[in-house]
Amino acid sequence: MLKKSFAFVAQPHAHFRVKMLEAHYDSFGDKTAEDTHLTNHILRKKLRALDASFVPLDIASKTDYEDGRQLSELGLKILNGKTEINLKAALKNSIVYQGRKHYQDFVEEVMIDGVKKKRRTKLTKPIYFEWDGYKFILAQEQSLVDYLVICSLKEHPELLENLQEKGYNVFSDRRFSPKKSSHSLANSLALVVALIKEDLFEEYANNVTLLIEARAYH
Template identity: 30%
Template sequence: MAERPVFIPSVDTPGFVKVVSFDIPWASGFAPVQKQKNVKSLHAAAAAGGYAPLLEISTKSEERAGRHLSAFHLKVQSEHGEIPLENAFQGSKVFEHGGPYTDLYLTDPRSAKRDPRLQESGRLVAFEFEGYEFPLQPMTSFYDWLYLNAIFPHRVWLRDRIDGQVRYAGFTDIEFNPNKSVNCQARSCALFVALMRANLLEKVMSSAEIFLKTMSEQSRRRAVRVEQSGQLHF
């Protein structure tokens, strides 16, 4: 068994995304067919819990829209031209003793992720991209900003595919393990849809400053709500 999350767009939830996790039987192995078995198990468990339909956001998705929304395929506009999302994320890290290592923008994503400087430069303190510094809190804000920027130019196509005739209740990424990672493309996609449904998308994408202000306010509201309920966890 394994526990995996479903990310639900929710305009009424602080942070705009509700996370619901389900225990599913886990098919081990790296073959695509095994991954798709796990996707189907997760979606079936979620449907039994009242969340359907769902869209898998990864290269393992059986839906064209899900494959196109995989961060593996996405690129971000920068002063260096279009660069892979992974390169933008890794090359923008600022550490105690170095960074950002913007030369990573121009290498391949696998090399960018494995560059030894990312492990040898001390504690991560911020992200810097296009002259703007992103703090580490809220935790997923910089990755979300990159992801939203990558898909924002295609918002009309996306509105049709994922919020039109088929209105997805949530999004999954079967490769994402919440015990090992923080950022998730399915979560970022759910955020995009929630902002779109709240008619806030154009506003928050007008600048990094407005995006961060909006997300920070949402995070603070969440902390206050949880604290008032006596369940504040760090």
């Protein structure tokens, strides 16, 4: 059985456009650790076959590649006030719902049978995203992920250095589906690499408007 996978290629000199390409890998159904390694190996091999200059990295919290785990939505960490949370949590906490409430506002402490417990009230309709004082409309979710990734990499420069030293320029995302997802972490990492190659990472990292404009070319 073949499954479709999406990879994102960094393309400097083209308005930092990120090219999405389709690859396929063999699905093993209920995977063992060895099967998962084979799946990743096959996907990487197919990407390299498309272009010998590709240095692909599979991004997932359960990938057998340590670099891929560190750069996954659970591996990347970002400061939220004085607390460090993972990128998945940061994306959730950035959502502003009707009534100008954030995700964490819907969790309240209540007394149940004399015991303090947390209760989650019903979420309302999301109206925009907000992080670090910057607002993103719902259609700019990918730009928000770009910004969160950049913030995390700036806070953890060892990951940014590793990204450059290893020369990764293609990031695969086996769980991404353009019909179901409005953002991809692999897409953001490809954009970061494109900016690094153009020596514009710092400039764009410190200017959210430029970062959003970069996505306008996609």
